[in-house]
Amino acid sequence: MSVIVRNPLGELILYCKGADTIILDRISHDTAPLLKSATIQHLDKFAADGFRTLCLAYKKISTDVFNKWHEQQKEAAVALTNRQEQLDRIYDELEQEMILLGATAIEDKLQDGVPDTIAELARANIKIWILTGDKQETAINIGYSCNLLTENLREVFVIDGETEREVEVQLKDVRRRIEQTLGPPSTM
Incomplete structure (x- = not known):
């Protein structure tokens, strides 16, 4: 799941969260190897401790790339056939070559009883x-x-x-x- 925001400098940035198996496959080769290996170690420890985990990544997007993507997204959103497949493809194309930010761990407590x-x-x-x-x-x-x-x-x-x-x-x-x-x- 991603969101695109404009920061105070006017830059467009895509922030993405998701399962480590998905996010780690979509990060750029520019991601620091030490950050990636440390994140994987943390994910393994969190999972062994019973925590639910997510990875976070981002990338800057030029205005031209965003405008082109946004037009494709609007077209796919009103498609009469294969709408979800078209939207998934368009989102997938944008969510590539991201920079890894890290991971989160959440304790998902059981309900009483x-x-x-x-x-x-x-x-x-x-x-x-x-x-x-x-x-x-x-x-x-x-x-x-x-x-x-x-x-x-x-x-x-x-x-x-x-x-x-x-x-x-x-x-x-x-x-x-x-x-x-x-x-x-x-x-x-």
Whole structure:
């Protein structure tokens, strides 16, 4: 997600925030290598501690580039077909070659009663899945804090494919492993 602002000097600046996997792929080669490596180390530590993370980046935009982009954005915004795809493409084109600013870490506290509720669901033999866009380390840490993951858990299946096909293959493998343990599903 980005915003374009005009600073007191009259310069147009795009500020962007997003997942590290997205932002780090969009930063300029001019970004200081030490800043990038330190930011990645901080992100890993934050995730291991269970924090939600975001990266921040910026870039200056000339008036000509902005005006051209703004015209394309206005056209895409009123397109009758493929509007969202056109807007995504236009935003993606502008959000390239940015300079990394750093990262944030936010503790996303559980609501009262969540661990107890999850424990009750488990005692009722209700199967629960975690579906998240967070880093795996963050998801695992939160899973333990809310009693979704416990030391008594025999097996955890992690599905982390980046494409639909990868996820499908991983899910089929998990199903095969479950059926080997429990037998095929019964038909009623």
